Amino acid sequence: MDSTTTPARPLKFTGTDSYVATDDLTVAVNAAVTLERPLLVKGEPGTGKTELARQVSDALGLEMIEWHIKSTTKAQQGLYEYDAVSRLRDSQLGDAKVHDVANYIKRGKLWQAFEREEKCVLLIDEIDKADIEFPNDLLQELDRMEFHVYETGQTVKARQRPIVIITSNNEKELPDAFLRRCFFHYIRFPDMDTMRAIVEVHFPGLKPALLTAALTQFYELRETSGLKKKPSTSEVLDWLKLLLAEDLTAEDLKQNGTSALPRLHGALLKNEQDVHLFERLAFMARGQR
Incomplete structure (x- = not known):
């Protein structure tokens, strides 16, 4: 039997160890x-x-x-x-x-x-x-x-x-x-559970408390009304890499003073309009105290 008549092996994609496919x-x-x-x-x-x-x-x-x-x-x-x-x-x-x-x-x-x-x-x-x-x-x-x-x-x-x-x-x-x-x-943009699985692929063994605090802030930021550019999966991975490099903890993320901006927000917010939005939110929050 020549190569033109040999049945092709079935191809089936099931994801990989380095890519979380739903x-x-x-x-x-x-x-x-x-x-x-x-x-x-x-x-x-x-x-x-x-x-x-x-x-x-x-x-x-x-x-x-x-x-x-x-x-x-x-x-x-x-x-x-x-x-x-x-x-x-x-x-x-x-x-x-x-x-x-x-x-x-x-x-x-x-x-x-x-x-x-x-x-x-x-x-x-x-x-x-x-x-x-x-x-x-x-x-x-x-x-x-x-x-x-x-x-x-x-x-x-x-x-x-x-x-x-x-x-x-x-x-x-x-x-x-x-x-x-x-x-x-x-x-679709990953939900919290899927995002945890994606993070685990890139940063195995990340402390659960830090991951929970970071993802909570991340999703709150994404859902902020008026945001011009929502941060993506690749950007939250960059942000987590920076948090680990700075050796920040879950408490460090929570204790962010009066700023509505997350730590190292330059990894997440990519235009001045969105930065100003969070600065205004922080100003309004201080005014209500």
Whole structure:
């Protein structure tokens, strides 16, 4: 039996030791793998969307290809780019390689994923940063798993269908036609118990009293009305790292004087508007005493 007819081993994601995946998230990953559809993951920045792709890659033992999207990124760049300027320059210099146009084709991330002999994980990160037409421009390629290279006349087909994970921070709405072709999952912000499990992965053996005091302050801060940017999971981990470095205790966090701002708040609050908000709250609290 040749390699084209050998049944592929079933792929099933169950999380990893370094990534706390909720049950609904693992169901979403495995559903997308089974359906062979892109997994579209939305959620607040810092909730582990990009890291999910890396953990799926590690857990399943698959190579990972990352395509990080910017506001200037075009869909064509994911397929290939033709460097006509370099070819013109080389023709003026009499370089013999100008006779083969393939020398001036730069393979994009989709092409790299399609040409892999083994299945891989393809991350298309922060797709909502690009132009609104970007997702639609990739519909056919992600659906059919092939595209045409006009300069060389070749058709590039995926040897193995990659596991495609697409992340979005919800900065803009994605087209309906694109959404229909994806399996969707929204990563909700972790509740207290899930956050404890996440912290345990990063800071095993953290004193329960300190963890409880820190998370209590953190969630109270997140739920403060009028907050412009709520701190994320990655930011609370940074904050806890600082608390440990400063050797602060649960009592230190509770005994914060008249300030409404938590200790080392620069790890949690990332703009002056939110800092001023807590300063006003502290001023109002002092006025009521």
